[in-house]
Amino acid sequence: MSQYSKWYHPYKYDAKYKKKVAYFSMEFAIDQALKIYSGGLGFLAGSHMRSAYELKQNLVGVGILWQYGYYDQTRNMDQSLGAVWTEKNYSFLEDTGIIVDVPIFDNGSVKAKAYALKADTFGSAPIYLLSTDIPENDYLSRTITHRLYEDNELTRVAQSMVLGVGGYKVIEALGGADIYHLNEGHGLPAFTHMYAQAADKKKLKSKCVFTTHTPEKAGNEEHSLELLNKIGFFPTGWKQEEVDWITDKSGKVSYTVAALRLAKKANAVSKIHAKVSKEMWGTFKDTCEIIPITNSQNVSYWADKELNTALEKNNDKALIARKKEMKSELFKIVADQSGKLFDPDVLTIVWARRFAAYKRPDLLLKDFDRFRKLVTNTKRPVQIIWAGKPYPKDYGAIDIFNHLVRVSKEFANCTVLTGYELALSRSLKNGSDIWLNTPRKPREASGTSGMTASMNGSVNLSIQDGWIPEFGKHGVNSYLIPDGTDFNDHPKLDQEDFEGMYKILEKEILPTYYDKPEKWLEVMKNSMRDVVPYFSSHRMADEYYEKLYS
Numbered sequence: 033m034s035q036y037s038k039w040y041h042p043y044k045y046d047a048k049y050k051k052k053v054a055y056f057s058m059e060f061a062i063d064q065a066l067k068i069y070s071g072g073l074g075f076l077a078g079s080h081m082r083s084a085y086e087l088k089q090n091l092v093g094v095g096i097l098w099q100y101g102y103y104d105q106t107r108n109m110d111q112s113l114g115a116v117w118t119e120k121n122y123s124f125l126e127d128t129g130i131i132v133d134v135p136i137f138d139n140g141s142v143k144a145k146a147y148a149l150k151a152d153t154f155g156s157a158p159i160y161l162l163s164t165d166i167p168e169n170d171y172l173s174r175t176i177t178h179r180l181y182e183d184n185e186l187t188r189v190a191q192s193m194v195l196g197v198g199g200y201k202v203i204e205a206l207g208g209a210d211i212y213h214l215n216e217g218h219g220l221p222a223f224t225h226m227y228a229q230a231a232d233k234k235k236l237k238s239k240c241v242f243t244t245h246t247p248e249k250a251g252n253e254e255h256s257l258e259l260l261n262k263i264g265f266f267p268t269g270w271k272q273e274e275v276d277w278i279t280d281k282s283g284k285v286s287y288t289v290a291a292l293r294l295a296k297k298a299n300a301v302s303k304i305h306a307k308v309s310k311e312m313w314g315t316f317k318d319t320c321e322i323i324p325i326t327n328s329q330n331v332s333y334w335a336d337k338e339l340n341t342a343l344e345k346n347n348d349k350a351l352i353a354r355k356k357e358m359k360s361e362l363f364k365i366v367a368d369q370s371g372k373l374f375d376p377d378v379l380t381i382v383w384a385r386r387f388a389a390y391k392r393p394d395l396l397l398k399d400f401d402r403f404r405k406l407v408t409n410t411k412r413p414v415q416i417i418w419a420g421k422p423y424p425k426d427y428g429a430i431d432i433f434n435h436l437v438r439v440s441k442e443f444a445n446c447t448v449l450t451g452y453e454l455a456l457s458r459s460l461k462n463g464s465d466i467w468l469n470t471p472r473k474p475r476e477a478s479g480t481s482g483m484t485a486s487m488n489g490s491v492n493l494s495i496q497d498g499w500i501p502e503f504g505k506h507g508v509n510s511y512l513i514p515d516g517t518d519f520n521d522h523p524k525l526d527q528e529d530f531e532g533m534y535k536i537l538e539k540e541i542l543p544t545y546y547d548k549p550e551k552w553l554e555v556m557k558n559s560m561r562d563v564v565p566y567f568s569s570h571r572m573a574d575e576y577y578e579k580l581y582s
Contacts, residue, residue: 036128039207041090041158042151049089049577054209055080055157056094056199056219058191059102059180063154064455067101067120068161070180070421071386073245075457076301076480077215079330080576081156083569086332089577092206093159094199094219096191097125097147102180105421105450111441112434113450115424117179124153125161131168132201134194137264142173142190144198146205155333160206162198183425189255189263192287196221197267211581214242214295217253217287221265223294228269241580242295244288244322246477247308248390254286277318292319299325299580301478302499308474323579326499327478328572331564335487336462343560348553355489355556362463365456366417370440370447378445379545380415382464382490384452385481387422387429394432395470397439398530406534407443412542419449419460461485466541469494470529473519486510486563489556493536495529503567509558511536 039052059074060066062081069075077093084091099119106114130146145166149159165174176190196219203209212222223240230236245251257279260266265285266275278290292298292313297320300306306324313319336358342351356376363374374380383393396416397403407414418436422429433448440446449456461467467485469476469492479498486492486503492510494500504510513532516525545552565571 036126036130036146036148036206039092039209041092043085043088045090046088049087049091051090051210051577051581052208053089053091053211053213053577053581054094054199054203055084055091055213055215056195056222057215058096058195058218060093060095060159061454062149062156062159064453065124066122066149066154067453068095068098068180070102070423072478072480073216075329075454076245076327076478078156078454079328079333079480079569080215080573081159082154082330082333083573084157085151085155086330087570087573089157089573091157092203092209093149093157094195094203095159095161096177096180096195097122097161097163098180099163099165099178102421103424105452107450111437113422113430113437125149128160128202130160130202130205131166132162132198132205134164134198134201135264135267136173136190136193137262142176142194143168144177144194144202146202160199160202162194162202164194181423185255185259186263188253189260189265192218192253193221193263193265195219196223197225200225210239212240213576213580214240214291216243216245216251217291220287220291220294223291224265224270225267227274227294228267237294237296240295242291242298242320243301243325244292244298244309244313244477245301247305247312247475248388252286252288254284254288257283257285260285280316289313289316289319292316292322295320297580298322299576301325301327303502304474304497305477308477325572325575325579326502326567327480328567328569329480329483329487330569331487334458334461334484335564339489340487340560343557351489351557352553358462358488359465360463362417362459365449365459366447369449372444372447374415374445375413378413378415379465379542380417380463381466381468381493382417382419382460382485383468383470384417384419384449384457384460385469385479387420387433388426389428389432390472390475392470392472392526392529393418393420394436395526395530395533396468397436398526402534406537407445412546413445414542415445417447417449417460417464419452419456421452457481457484461488461490464490465545466491466493469500470513470533471495471497472522472525472529473497473515483563483567486559486567489560491555491559493533493541499567503562505558505562507540507555509555509562511541
C-alpha cells in the first residue's frame, strides 16, 4: 500500500498534538529551492510547518505547486525593477498518484494532481501541493496554477477553488482531518464545499478554524456574487438564503467575513491586530470569536548557530567577531549586485520586506536634505540597504522601488538589492545592525521579519505596530518610534513618524553605536535573548493546538 493512500507522517506524533489538522495556505516559504511564496504569509507558513515537524504535531500542509512561482525579481537595463516568470521543476517532490476533480464553471471540472513534499526533505510537516498543469486538463485549466496571485480575477477565484475544494478532497483521500485550518481566506472554498455536504452544519463548524493576517483591503479578498455564481463557487447544496447569509449588501462576498461565519474560532496575528480585526469585522452578524495568537518564526531555521552559541556562552569577543563576519558576507552580495564596497565597521541599516506604499520604504527620504546629511556624515557614517518584492502590478510600489534605485546611484553607501527571497532575507538579517520597520500604524498586522532580524543580532528601529509592542523596550532591546497623534491623517502621521525616526537615529542610535560600543552590544544581546522563546514558532504552533484547535 502506498504511503499516500492514508494520512501519513514519518514520525510518531506527540500525544499532546494528536488531532489531525489540515493547514491550507496559498504560499509556503520552506526553502530557497522551493519558490512557491511571495512574502510574509509564506514565511509564516514555512516556520509553522518547521515547528510542527520539530514538535511532532499531527498536521499536514495543503498548498499549490506554482509552476512559475511568484516572479523572479530582476533588473532592467537602467537597474529598475524587472519581473520574469520562469518555469520551475522540482525533483524532490513526489507524485502521490492522487488526482481530484474541482468543479469550476457549471459545465465541467478541472483535475488537480497532488504532489508531496516529504517531511524529511527540508524538515517540515508533510505538505501536499496541487497542480492543474497536467495532461488531463486543457490549456486554460493548466494555467490556473501557473502564477501565484494571478491578477486575472477569474483565475484568482479558480486558484482559490483548487486550493480549497481540491485540497479538501486530497485530505479526504488521505482519511480526512479533525480540523481544517485556513491560513488567510484564500482557501475559503474548502469551507463552502464542506458546508454543502454536511448534514449537521453546527457539528461541521467545530472542525473549521481561520487565521486572518492583515487589515489591508488587498489582503482581504472579495468578489462579486455574480462572478462567483458564474464560476460555480457555491456547490450544489447551498440554499439561496445561505448564499445571502455570507453576501453583504453590495452584492460581494468577502472571503474574510465568510470564513469568520463558517469557522468556530479565528485568530489574529498579534494583540494589536486582534483589536483592529474586532473593530473591522465585529459589526458583521454571526461571525466567530477572534483571539490573538501572535505570529512567530522558527529559531532553528533562522538563528545563526555560531552567533547564538557565543551569546549562550557570554563570549562577547566571539559574538562581535561573528557579527562582523556576517556583515562581510552580506556585503559580498552588495558588491556583486551594485559594485559598491561596504565597510563591516559602519552602522548598516536595512529596510527589507514586501514593497507596499503603507509600509513606507521611502520614509527615510521624506526630507531629502536631512537624508543627504545622514548619509554623508563621515564622523558617524551609515550604510543603507533596501530590498523587497512589490506585487508586479502594484505600479505605485514599483515607482517607490525605482525611485530608491535612482537615489542610491548617487551614494556609495546606499543600495537596493533584488531577489528578495529566503536566502537574501537571511543574509540581510545576518548582516544588518538596524532593522528598520516603518508601516503606518495600525496597518501592520504582525511583521515577523523583525523577529528573525533580532535572532541574528540586528536591532529593531520600529513603529510600534504588529508584534513590536509585545517585545520592544526602548533603548533596552530595540528603539521605538513614538506613536503619531492621528493615525487617520496620513500626511501628519508621516511627518511625525519621520521626525521621531530621525531623532532616534541622530540622538540615540548613532552616538551609542560609535561612542558607547559596550552599550550597543548590550542592546544587541538583549534583543537576541528577548526574542526567544516567545517569538519562536514553537510557541505559536503549540498555541494553535491549545487555543484554536481544542
